[in-house]
Amino acid sequence: MPRDLDIAVIDDDESFRAALVESLSSLGYKADGYASAEDYLGSIGSKSFDCVVTDIHMPGMSGLELMQQLVTQGTTTPVILITARSDTNLAAKAAAARAVCLLRKPFEINDLIGCIEGAVKD
Known part of the structure; x- marks a missing residue:
């Protein structure tokens, strides 16, 4: 049974999001969609999320760069990375960035x- 969680x-x-x-x-x-990491960063002053689900490969700031930015800001919100690519180094990069999960599109x-x-359990 889902908890009352806010997910970014x-x-x-756009269609996938x-x-x-x-x-x-x-x-x-409760889920809110953002077209870019920059859009998300611009919104977090007014809203907090229990978990972030972000694509790795986007124009502008990547999902991995977003994670680095969040760490720099002292944010401890868990991040789940998603990607359509099958680069062999992505799993290692996601683990090094402390992503909760790495899911490859399409996923269930x-x-x-x-x-x-798993990311928000007490």
Whole structure:
């Protein structure tokens, strides 16, 4: 049973982002979508999130660079990285950045829910 969690979804692919926000919302989560890491960073002063789901490869700031920025700001919000690419070094980079999970598109919504619930468990 989902908890009352606020999830930020950051992905430059508008249709994927909208579908993911809709899927999370239909499962009882509060989900907000952002087209870029910069859009998300501009919003976090007014809203806090329990978990961030971000694409790695986006124009401008990447998901990995976003994670570095959040650490620099002292944010401890768990981050789940998603990607459509199959670069062999991505898993190591995600682990080094302390991502909670790395999911490769397309992924099952239940896999994402497992990552989210694992990231925010007490």
